[in-house]
Every structure is written in C-alpha cells, then in structure tokens.
Amino acid sequence: MNPSQHVDPVIATEAVLVSRQVIAIGRVSDGLSGAGLADFTLALGCRDERGSGMLPVDLTVGAGGWFAAHLNCLALPGDFPQGTQFSLTADLAAYGHQPLRLQLQVPAASFQRVSWSLARHPDSSLTRLAGPPVQLEAPLLPLPVGLRGIVVYDHDPALPVPGADVEVQDAAPVTTDALGRFSIAQLPLAARVQVRVSDGTHAQTHHLVVDYGQPVNVATLSLTRSNVE
Structure with missing residues (x-):
C-alpha cells in the first residue's frame, strides 16, 4: 500500500x-x-x-x-x-x-x-x-378487502337464493340479486369474519378466514332449508 x-x-x-x-x-x-x-x-x-x-x-x-x-x-x-x-x-x-x-x-x-x-x-x-x-x-394493519359470492340452497349451485340478506358485523347488510349474488365492499379488519345469511325463513351463520392477499375474497354460502348445515 x-x-x-x-x-x-x-x-x-x-x-x-x-x-x-x-x-x-x-x-x-x-x-x-x-x-x-x-x-x-x-x-x-x-x-x-x-x-x-x-x-x-x-x-x-x-x-x-x-x-x-x-x-x-x-x-x-x-x-x-x-x-x-x-x-x-x-x-x-x-x-x-x-x-x-x-x-x-x-x-x-x-x-x-x-x-x-x-x-x-x-x-x-x-x-x-x-x-x-x-x-x-x-x-x-392490512389493507381492507371485500367479499363477493353467491348464496345457494343445500350446497347446490343450481339453487341460488334471490333476495337473501347477507350480514357481516360492522359492515352494511346487503341483499342477493336474482341469481343469488352479493358483494360487500369492505370487510372488518379481522382474521375471521362471521357471515349470516337468511331468506326470511331460514338463517345460517358461516365463519370465513379472510385472505388479505386477495383484494376481494370469494365465497359460496349455503343455506340449508332444514337449518342443519
């Protein structure tokens, strides 16, 4: 050097x-x-x-x-x-x-x-x-994500539920369209969310694990007419 x-x-x-x-x-x-x-x-x-x-x-x-x-x-x-x-x-x-x-x-x-x-x-x-x-x-905290999907009877895609109420805690309730489809713009920030669906006669609650890697989560929610999932 x-x-x-x-x-x-x-x-x-x-x-x-x-x-x-x-x-x-x-x-x-x-x-x-x-x-x-x-x-x-x-x-x-x-x-x-x-x-x-x-x-x-x-x-x-x-x-x-x-x-x-x-x-x-x-x-x-x-x-x-x-x-x-x-x-x-x-x-x-x-x-x-x-x-x-x-x-x-x-x-x-x-x-x-x-x-x-x-x-x-x-x-x-x-x-x-x-x-x-x-x-x-x-x-x-993760960025908020949405949820869209369809409500059907008895796990049967051929039996959509029109006019069903879809409720998630801390989110505005929505109603399914004529094809049983629904969309929620923003889910609450939680690892799991509770989703309640009802056709006015039958009601059922689903627990969904939120995937924050997807901006919109997709789910098919079944409504069992006997109220037994």
Whole structure:
C-alpha cells in the first residue's frame, strides 16, 4: 500500500461508529397475526423549535421484523437540535398494509451531540448523540378487502337464493340479486369474519378466514332449508 493511502484502523473504526449510530430500534409486524414483516420502509422526521426536517438514516432489518435505524450524525446541522421541545416522527409502510405514523416526544438533551478526543490521536475527535436509541413498536394493519359470492340452497349451485340478506358485523347488510349474488365492499379488519345469511325463513351463520392477499375474497354460502348445515 502506498504510505499516502494508509488508513489508521482505529480512526476507520471510529468513523464507522460515528456515521452509523443507532438512533431507533424496534419491530414491525402484521397487526392481525403478529408475524414480523421483513419488507418495509421507515422514514424518520424531526421537529424542534426551529422547524421540521428528515433525519438521514440507514435501515438494517433482521429476522422477525426487528430493525435498527442508523443515523449519520455528521450530516446534521451544526445547531441541531434547538430548544427543549423535540418530537420524532416515524412513517412506516409495507406492501399490502396500511401506512402507520408514530409520533414521540423526546427530550432534546437526548439529541445533543457530544464529542471527545481520542487519546492516541489528540487532533481527532468522535461525535455522537447523547441519548439512547428510541424504541418503536409498529403493528401494521392490512389493507381492507371485500367479499363477493353467491348464496345457494343445500350446497347446490343450481339453487341460488334471490333476495337473501347477507350480514357481516360492522359492515352494511346487503341483499342477493336474482341469481343469488352479493358483494360487500369492505370487510372488518379481522382474521375471521362471521357471515349470516337468511331468506326470511331460514338463517345460517358461516365463519370465513379472510385472505388479505386477495383484494376481494370469494365465497359460496349455503343455506340449508332444514337449518342443519
């Protein structure tokens, strides 16, 4: 190696620590199943008495949706932060899920930069933020899905039930058309939903597992005229 290109290993290690200080740690999960999400985005914003802006961070994601957000504190303004009031905003997004915004009030003292000199290199110093990482827990709810289908008698596709009432909790009831078809624009957010069908004389309840990978779930609901499914 050319002597002019020599990099002191101590300085190189400290420079990495400065540029990748962990500012936030936490977990992103599915809000219904609790399973960790591996593919998501995180943007950190901040507001102090001067105004608002985005924090320069890099994201590392581990198993189970656990993550660490690394801050490049050298890219922050020299007077960051100002005053005593400081808030942190975390915007999270993942495919198939509703975006989530978390807002936290953080002591401004935790974001004050501190520096100290290196004993072996008195002309160099390390810079980092004073406080510990912020902890974030982010359960993301799936995007709502709809339900369409047909109501038939006795599991027989040749016997559609026209004019049947189809009811799902927390959704507006609908009535089947002349061919027994129905459509519900949005199901409640749940792993399973209860669907009640009635022709005015007979009624039956079905429990459906919601597939959030499909924007519209499809189901055939049977109405047993003996009321025994």
